Each structure stands twice: as structure tokens, then as C-alpha cells.
Amino acid sequence: MSSTLYRWSLPASTVICVFLLFLIVTTRQLPPMGMVMEPISHVFMAFMDIFLDALPFMILGVLLSTIVENFIPEGVIQRLTPKHPLGGVLFACVLGIMFPLCECGMIPFVRRLMRKGMPVYIAVIFILVGPILNPIVFASTWMAFRGNPAMAYSRMGLTFGVALVVGFLLTRFLKSNPLRHPIEPAAASLTHRHNHAHGSQHVDQHDHGHDHHGHTHTHGDSRIMTMVSHGSSELFEMSKYLMLGALLTALIQTFVAQDSLSAIGQGAFISHLFMMGFAYLLSLCSTTDAFVAVSFAKSFSPGSLLAFLVFGPMIDVKSTLMMLSIFKARFVLTLSIVVAVTVLSGSLLFMHFFLA
Numbered sequence: 001m002s003s004t005l006y007r008w009s010l011p012a013s014t015v016i017c018v019f020l021l022f023l024i025v026t027t028r029q030l031p032p033m034g035m036v037m038e039p040i041s042h043v044f045m046a047f048m049d050i051f052l053d054a055l056p057f058m059i060l061g062v063l064l065s066t067i068v069e070n071f072i073p074e075g076v077i078q079r080l081t082p083k084h085p086l087g088g089v090l091f092a093c094v095l096g097i098m099f100p101l102c103e104c105g106m107i108p109f110v111r112r113l114m115r116k117g118m119p120v121y122i123a124v125i126f127i128l129v130g131p132i133l134n135p136i137v138f139a140s141t142w143m144a145f146r147g148n149p150a151m152a153y154s155r156m157g158l159t160f161g162v163a164l165v166v167g168f169l170l171t172r173f174l175k176s177n178p179l180r181h182p183i184e185p186a187a188a189s190l191t192h193r194h195n196h197a198h199g200s201q202h203v204d205q206h207d208h209g210h211d212h213h214g215h216t217h218t219h220g221d222s223r224i225m226t227m228v229s230h231g232s233s234e235l236f237e238m239s240k241y242l243m244l245g246a247l248l249t250a251l252i253q254t255f256v257a258q259d260s261l262s263a264i265g266q267g268a269f270i271s272h273l274f275m276m277g278f279a280y281l282l283s284l285c286s287t288t289d290a291f292v293a294v295s296f297a298k299s300f301s302p303g304s305l306l307a308f309l310v311f312g313p314m315i316d317v318k319s320t321l322m323m324l325s326i327f328k329a330r331f332v333l334t335l336s337i338v339v340a341v342t343v344l345s346g347s348l349l350f351m352h353f354f355l356a
Contacts, residue, residue: 042254043251046253050249050295054292055242057140058235061136061285062234063231070226070227081119081122085121085168088119089122092122092125092126093129095126096130096131097134106126106127107322110123120174121170121174125163125167125170128166129159131285131286132313132314133159137290138152138155144290144291145294145297150354154306154350154354154355155306158347159310161346162310166335166342169338179326179328245284246292248282264299265304269344271300272304275300275305275308276308276312276344279308279309279311281317285313286312290309293309302351302355303355306351310347311343314339315335315336315339315340320336323335
């Protein structure tokens, strides 16, 4: 009997809900259709403006990331890694300029570099500053803030300052291993692959002797398919965050009163904290976030926009989850606090001296 009651409860509750909804619609006066469509149209236009402005830079960043992923040997970076801490900080910044990777692809790339022998402190700095210190991000920031080019220079300068502070603290106070799991050295992995290849040596030689040209053609097709797969997956992953950020920004611009935003945006500390928290939640790509930030230029101070542009690519929701896959939770929490305090202090200083 209980099963019969359960089987009839769902259709009955559906009919009741539809009936109640019908009563509400028929007995309550609805607003004119124009009042409903105008906010929707405003949200759509604001969303498209932000998304289309940022899309070319996102595609360019994905293209360069794909080239780096498939054609740059990782061993070259390991051989060039300096031993001095200051040199290591500078080297991490140079890597960010040479390898314009978005934060979406930064963690897997850095994991491979640490397998090659890169020190942890250099890897952490590269994770933080790599998504910002590259020509693509500088160009997108310059284009977004056409009337205020100092914002692009300030973004690069504050990022470099954060790298120096975090690098100094890591080399001075990091004593224990912050990695969640030991990373297998590249030599061990190479030995494993060599043994596996040795076990199938006769099969490889047989195939190679009978169809050499077909093997070369298949290898080339495999490389192309790998590039297409890597680029399309990264573009899809990044576009989701961009679309979400553009939609939330358009909704805020449409339904939140400008007076309320201005009251928050002009505060000395609250505006910086608000934009840093906003950047953390949006988790935008560093090649596109400048177009979201500039949409708040009329309500928020330049210093708070700078905090948004620097803190977001370093620490956000998706980068936190990705770092937790490599580093211990305590280390990630401490690193996030240090970065937040440094960005907040630095943005206030840049606001006073360079962006006033």
C-alpha cells in the first residue's frame, strides 16, 4: 500500500503545484512585457560586450599554450634553473613571459617541471605570476584600459612585487616539504618507459620494418590530434569561466544600483577586499579578466581594480582546488593569506603613488 501511495503522490503534487501557479498568475496583475524585456535585453547586451571583447585574447592564449605544450622540451627549463634564490625568483618571472600559459594549464605543466628537478619555491612563484606576466595579458589589459595605460604597467609591477615577497618568504621560512604526495623523478619514469619499450622491442621492430611510412604518417596525425584535443579542451574549460563571469557582471550592472556600488567602490579598504573576493569567486582567465574589470571603472577606484586584476589570476576557486591536488592544505591556506595581504598592501601603495 505504501508503494501505491508513493506512486500516486508525485503526479498529485504536480497537479496541485500547477493549479496553485495558475491561481497566482490569473489573480495577480503582471507587469507590462516591456518592463520585463528591458532588463533582459540590457543583461544580454552587457554580456555580449564583455564576452566578445575578451574572446580573441582567450583564443590567442589557448593557441600559444597548445604550442608550448607540444613543442617545448621541459628539460631545457630544468637545465637553465638557477641556484640562487633571487635568480630563481627572476627565472620564474621570465618563465611567465616565455610561456604564456593560462592558470587552467599551469598546474599540470608545473608538476612536470618539478619532476625534472625544479625547486618548489620557483614552481610556486611560477604558478602565481605565470598567468599574469606575459605579453598576452599585458596586451589585453592595455586594450581594456585604453584611457588609462598605467593600469597595465601597474598590474605587471605589482605582480613582480608579489613574486619578490613570496619568493623571499618561501626561501626563508619553508623548511618542510609542502607536497601532498612525493613526485616521481623524471629519471624513474624514463626508466619505466624504457623497460616497457624494451619488452615490446621485437613488435616495434617488426612494425617498423614493414610499414615505416605509415608509422610516420600516423605519428604526425597523432601529434595534430593531440594539439587539437588539448586546445579545444582548454578553450572549452576557459570559456565556461569567462561566460559565467561575464553573465554575473552583466547581472550586477543591471540589477545592482550604481549608488550602492559606488559606496563600496570608493572605500579605502572595503573596495579592495570586495574586488579581491569577487575575483576569487569569478575565477576568470587572466587573458580576459581586464574586460570585466574595466566595466566597473565608473564605480570602483583604480586601486581596487588593480587588486582584482592581480589577486584573481593568482588565487581563485579553480586554482585553489588545483593546488590542493599537489600541495598540502595548510601550505595552500598560508600561501593564499600571504598573497592576499601582499596584494592588498601593494594595491593601496600603487593607488597612492601611481594610479591617483
